[in-house]
Amino acid sequence: MSSTTDNRPIVLTGDRTTGQLHLGHYAGSLKTRTTLQDTHHQFLLLADAQALTDNFDNPEKVQRNVLEVALDYLAVGIDPTKTTIFVQSCVPALSELTMLYLNFVTVARLERNPTIKQEIVLRGFERDIPAGFLCYPVAQAADITAFKATLVPVGEDQIPMIEQTNEIARRINRQVGRDILPECKAMLSNVARLPGFDGKAKMSKSLGNTIVLNASDDDIKKAVNKMYTDPNHLKVSDPGQVEGNVVFTYLDAFDEFPEEIAELKAHYQRGGLGDSVLKKRLYERLVAMIAPIRERRNQFAQDPAYVMDVLREGTQKAQVVTQQTLDEVKNALGLFRF
Amino acid sequence: MSSTTDNRPIVLTGDRTTGQLHLGHYAGSLKTRTTLQDTHHQFLLLADAQALTDNFDNPEKVQRNVLEVALDYLAVGIDPTKTTIFVQSCVPALSELTMLYLNFVTVARLERNPTIKQEIVLRGFERDIPAGFLCYPVAQAADITAFKATLVPVGEDQIPMIEQTNEIARRINRQVGRDILPECKAMLSNVARLPGFDGKAKMSKSLGNTIVLNASDDDIKKAVNKMYTDPNHLKVSDPGQVEGNVVFTYLDAFDEFPEEIAELKAHYQRGGLGDSVLKKRLYERLVAMIAPIRERRNQFAQDPAYVMDVLREGTQKAQVVTQQTLDEVKNALGLFRF
Numbered sequence: 001m002s003s004t005t006d007n008r009p010i011v012l013t014g015d016r017t018t019g020q021l022h023l024g025h026y027a028g029s030l031k032t033r034t035t036l037q038d039t040h041h042q043f044l045l046l047a048d049a050q051a052l053t054d055n056f057d058n059p060e061k062v063q064r065n066v067l068e069v070a071l072d073y074l075a076v077g078i079d080p081t082k083t084t085i086f087v088q089s090c091v092p093a094l095s096e097l098t099m100l101y102l103n104f105v106t107v108a109r110l111e112r113n114p115t116i117k118q119e120i121v122l123r124g125f126e127r128d129i130p131a132g133f134l135c136y137p138v139a140q141a142a143d144i145t146a147f148k149a150t151l152v153p154v155g156e157d158q159i160p161m162i163e164q165t166n167e168i169a170r171r172i173n174r175q176v177g178r179d180i181l182p183e184c185k186a187m188l189s190n191v192a193r194l195p196g197f198d199g200k201a202k203m204s205k206s207l208g209n210t211i212v213l214n215a216s217d218d219d220i221k222k223a224v225n226k227m228y229t230d231p232n233h234l235k236v237s238d239p240g241q242v243e244g245n246v247v248f249t250y251l252d253a254f255d256e257f258p259e260e261i262a263e264l265k266a267h268y269q270r271g272g273l274g275d276s277v278l279k280k281r282l283y284e285r286l287v288a289m290i291a292p293i294r295e296r297r298n299q300f301a302q303d304p305a306y307v308m309d310v311l312r313e314g315t316q317k318a319q320v321v322t323q324q325t326l327d328e329v330k331n332a333l334g335l336f337r338f
Numbered sequence: 339m340s341s342t343t344d345n346r347p348i349v350l351t352g353d354r355t356t357g358q359l360h361l362g363h364y365a366g367s368l369k370t371r372t373t374l375q376d377t378h379h380q381f382l383l384l385a386d387a388q389a390l391t392d393n394f395d396n397p398e399k400v401q402r403n404v405l406e407v408a409l410d411y412l413a414v415g416i417d418p419t420k421t422t423i424f425v426q427s428c429v430p431a432l433s434e435l436t437m438l439y440l441n442f443v444t445v446a447r448l449e450r451n452p453t454i455k456q457e458i459v460l461r462g463f464e465r466d467i468p469a470g471f472l473c474y475p476v477a478q479a480a481d482i483t484a485f486k487a488t489l490v491p492v493g494e495d496q497i498p499m500i501e502q503t504n505e506i507a508r509r510i511n512r513q514v515g516r517d518i519l520p521e522c523k524a525m526l527s528n529v530a531r532l533p534g535f536d537g538k539a540k541m542s543k544s545l546g547n548t549i550v551l552n553a554s555d556d557d558i559k560k561a562v563n564k565m566y567t568d569p570n571h572l573k574v575s576d577p578g579q580v581e582g583n584v585v586f587t588y589l590d591a592f593d594e595f596p597e598e599i600a601e602l603k604a605h606y607q608r609g610g611l612g613d614s615v616l617k618k619r620l621y622e623r624l625v626a627m628i629a630p631i632r633e634r635r636n637q638f639a640q641d642p643a644y645v646m647d648v649l650r651e652g653t654q655k656a657q658v659v660t661q662q663t664l665d666e667v668k669n670a671l672g673l674f675r676f
Contacts, residue, residue: 103469107469108466133441135473338425338650
């Protein structure tokens with residue numbers, strides 16, 4: 001287990017445990033994490049408590065997916081000797097810090113959070129916003145600051161969350177008169193969000209437009225066959241459109257030979273290149289990429305005791321680190337201590 | 339330490355640690371607690387975390403008063419072998435339960451809470467309500483349910499808090515399909531709220547109209563002398579008013595011979611009874627009552643290590659009981675467990 005005394009920057013990242021991860025996660029974050037763990041202190045959060053804020057009527061789903069997401073992590077090559085994988089709901093100091101931070105944020109400020117505003121609409125909460133949902137940016141601030149993370153890989157839409165975190169850190173630092181909580185920076189991915197294979201911007205299990213990380217060759221074939229291309233590209237000889245053509249989007253994300261893809265794009269635009277040629281290439285690439293992940297995933301799935309050990313060890317480490325920060329914050333604020 | 343396996347009802351009660359307790363607390367709650375501890379399982383909360391929700395700019399005050407209030411408890415005869423005295427901020431399961439419960443309450447519901455509405459006005463928060471303040475009824479629900487308390491001594495104005503607690507308990511019980519969290523009842527005091535000695539309804543340190551539990555005889559004398567009576571009762575021979583006459587209110591609360599007070603009231607109303615006679619009687623009664631409390635308080639204050647031991651032991655017991663409830667709730671909801 002790597003020590004936190006060296007100078008490597010601390011990264012906090014993670015996923016809500018609401019379902020298996022898929023190719024979108026792989027392209028957007030998982031691949032990066034497998035390299036980040038060599039250069040950074042990476043804490044990887046199985047965000048089951050956060051998942052509850054909009055799944056409180058289905059905690060079983062949230063619980064079941066802790067193990068599923070953990071399997072995804074191990075399958076893609078997250079190395080538990082380099083990355084601390086932990087279960088959010090099993091780290092009490094995160095709740096304690098959240099409760100403390102809630103005193104330093106106004107309700108009006110939480111209601112102004114653009115991400116929250118957007119997600120309230122998305123989830124159809126309207127007037128019935130669960131208090132836990134409104135407060136989850138504060139819980140995120142607790143997650144980030146508890147590990148003193150300075151880098152947080154997020155999408156553009158999550159930047160308001162980083163701002164909220166830094167506001168809380170500054171507020172506490174100002175009150176105690178020194179910088180006990182570092183500010184953090186968003187680590188924006190340069191990979192565009194991968195669309196669903198049906199062309200819809202949002203990839204989700206419920207829409208049935210994802211390719212999960214243990215998809216069978218057959219699943220991959222079916223997905224690629226159904227993949228949205230250019231609806232006006234009827235004959236091979238027709239000039240085709242590359243923009244919004246999901247096959248190209250996926251090739252851009254996963255093919256290892258970008259020059260060849262550039263040539264194929266030119267050819268497609270001129271006309272004379274059929275979808276089937278592209279789909280075959282994508283299918284083969286995805287199989288080559290997913291098959292070893294799937295295999296490793298299946299192996300880990302056969303040894304749940306090992307996976308639980310990984311989570312237990314990571315969670316214990318997270319407990320120690322976060323308790324230390326909680327103690328520091330309590331001491332600095334001058335709260336009661338035994 | 340009494341066991342919780344017998345059939346004695348469980349009571350949760352406590353005080354925000356924002357200042358020394360005074361005669362108002364003694365009449366309203368402390369005296370009752372010294373008898374309740376013989377017939378009930380009494381958990382006594384030093385509510386420092388709750389005190390922070392409107393004192394986040396002055397945590398030192400909140401911290402300092404943990405010990406002051408604990409001294410008040412011991413001084414009036416709360417017996418730590420019968421009552422579990424504990425420090426709220428040192429019981430992590432309370433934060434964890436609160437975070438969990440926040441998912442089961444809507445923001446609109448919290449905003450409708452009449453007690454919160456009133457207190458928001460009282461504290462002049464207006465639009466800048468700290469999120470922690472809005473959420474504190476949920477934290478109270480966590481406090482109460484964590485101990486499975488069925489009785490909560492409160493004032494009339496706190497009844498909405500009890501209702502909120504029971505709503506959460508019912509919501510969780512409904513979801514898990516069995517009654518894991520008991521509902522609680524308000525235990526209303528039959529003692530009217532004691533006014534400040536200046537006649538103002540609100541007793542508070544900042545108004546300087548309280549008599550603290552370690553007041554010197556001289557403090558008591560000064561307070562009684564300044565005590566509001568009937569401003570129209572100028573001569574001894576004048577008929578005097580008993581209603582709103584603070585000396586009588588205090589005599590009603592503390593004199594041991596109610597029949598004699600009834601006679602004095604009649605005499606006062608007829609005329610011919612001077613304030614000084616009443617004030618002397620009240621002074622003597624208060625000195626007789628406060629002197630031993632003050633003495634015990636001073637003794638305990640000279641042994642802070644003992645007081646800390648009491649709090650440590652009580653807090654450890656509270657940690658065990660609340661962790662058990664947290665585990666039960668997590669298991670029943672089907673959350674992740676190692």
